Amino acid sequence: MPATKIFSDIFNLSEYNSNQEKMMEIIQNRSERFLRLRDVMDMTTLCRSSIYNLIKAGDFPKNVTVMGKRKAWLESEIEDWMMEKIEQSEQ
Structure with a gap:
C-alpha cells in the first residue's frame, strides 16, 4: 500500500499536507x-x-x-x- 494512501487514511487531508510540507522542509534544509x-x-x-x-x-x-x-x-x-x-x- 503506498505511503500516501496510508497517510490519507490515518490523517485528514489538511494534516497530511502539513506533514508533507514539514518533510519537504527537513529534506531541503539538511546539511x-x-x-x-x-x-x-x-x-x-x-x-x-x-x-x-x-x-x-x-x-x-x-x-x-x-x-x-x-x-x-x-x-x-x-x-x-x-x-x-x-x-x-x-x-
Missing part, C-alpha cells in the same frame, strides 16, 4: 556530510561485501574520494537510497 564505510554499514544494516556488490551492480551509491585513498559516501545519497527501499517495500 551534507561524508560517511565512512562503518557509518554506511550502521545506517543500512548491510555488510561491507554487500555494499560493494550493490555498487558493482549499480544498485547503491558510489563512494567519492575525499583525499588520497580516503573514500566516503554522501549522507544524502545513502538516505535517498534508503527512502527508495522503503517506497519499494510499500508497493
Whole structure:
C-alpha cells in the first residue's frame, strides 16, 4: 500500500499536507556530510561485501574520494537510497 494512501487514511487531508510540507522542509534544509564505510554499514544494516556488490551492480551509491585513498559516501545519497527501499517495500 503506498505511503500516501496510508497517510490519507490515518490523517485528514489538511494534516497530511502539513506533514508533507514539514518533510519537504527537513529534506531541503539538511546539511551534507561524508560517511565512512562503518557509518554506511550502521545506517543500512548491510555488510561491507554487500555494499560493494550493490555498487558493482549499480544498485547503491558510489563512494567519492575525499583525499588520497580516503573514500566516503554522501549522507544524502545513502538516505535517498534508503527512502527508495522503503517506497519499494510499500508497493
